[in-house]
Amino acid sequence: MNLIIFSGFLGSGKTSLILSLAHFIVESQTSKKPNLVIIENEVGDIGIDDKVLKSGGFSVRELFSGCICCQLTSDLIITLNDIKEKIDPKWVIIETTGLAYPGKILGNLNKYGKGIDSIKTVTVVDAERFYELRTVAPILIENQISEGDSVLINKVDLTLDLELEIIEKDVKHLNEKANIYRVSASKNVDDCMWKRVVDISG
Ligand SMILES: Nc1nc2c(ncn2[C@@H]2O[C@H](COP(=O)(O)OP(=O)(O)OP(=O)(O)O)[C@@H](O)[C@H]2O)c(=O)[nH]1
Ligand SMILES: [Mg+2]
Incomplete structure (x- = not known):
């Protein structure tokens, strides 16, 4: 079971990008066995x-x-164990709330998770509101970016190239190791990007 954890501020484009990745995973599947489960973590009941x-x-x-980064840690572990036991999919995508600290989730999964083969973290950055959010929630935004194996700078269709260059530099400064991509979830996302993000070779 390979986990892909999506984080990123409220409204940054997580669900839109997860839909695109989910289609990519399902289309790349070779066996008939169900190979994907998505876990949705939302605060509130809608x-x-x-x-x-x-x-x-x-x-x-x-x-x-x-x-799931705080109150629901044990619920996440129980849910993952249940998915492993009943379905045992190849992939589990987790959409965290926009206010989650992915580092905390990673720490808990590494400590208590069972039957997990790999964990990848994907951080979605809202290019349109990047500097506004950096000002309003600097610690959260910096933590989300610094914990991403991949950082997807989303909503490039709403952002000037010059601004994108500045945002990309800032993201690199916060996380030198991440693979950084520019995307627009409302347009077609290149399958090659998803291949690199989830590390499916070929
Ligand atoms: N123009 C444009 N709109 C986008 C893009 N990505 C997402 N949106 C829009 O932004 C809004 C939020 O997108 P979601 O995918 O729901 O974002 P989210 O991060 O899942 O939001 P929450 O789960 O509420 O935190 C929706 O209206 C999307 O249609 C993009 O690349 N370009
Ligand atoms: Mg969402």
Whole structure:
């Protein structure tokens, strides 16, 4: 079971990008065995993203009564164990709340997770609101960026090239090791990017 954890501020484009990745994973699958489950973590009880993902035909599990980086750590572990036991998919995508600290989730999974072969972290950056959010929630935004194996600078269709260059420099400064990509979730996302993000070779 390979985990892909999506973080990124509220409204940055996580669900839109997960839909694109989920299609890519399903289309690349060679066996008939179900190979993808998506875990949706939303605070509050209106599961909009859950409905969006389910309408795409994907298997979705919900964790709606708090954030998996703090109150719901044990719920996440229980849910993952249950998915492993009943489905044992190749991939599990986790959409965290926009306020989650991915480093905390990683720490808990490394400590308590079972049957996990790999964990990849993907951080979605909202290019349109980057500097606004850096000012409003600097610690959260910096933590999310610094924990990403891949950082997807999203909404490039709404951002000037010059601004994108500055944002990319800033992201590199916060996380030298990450693979950084510019994307627009509302347009077609290149499969080559998803291949590199999830490390599917070929
Ligand atoms: N123009 C444009 N709009 C985008 C892009 N990506 C996402 N959006 C829009 O931004 C809004 C939020 O996108 P979501 O994918 O729901 O973002 P999210 O991070 O899942 O949001 P929460 O789960 O509420 O935190 C939606 O109205 C999307 O259609 C993009 O690349 N370009
Ligand atoms: Mg969402």
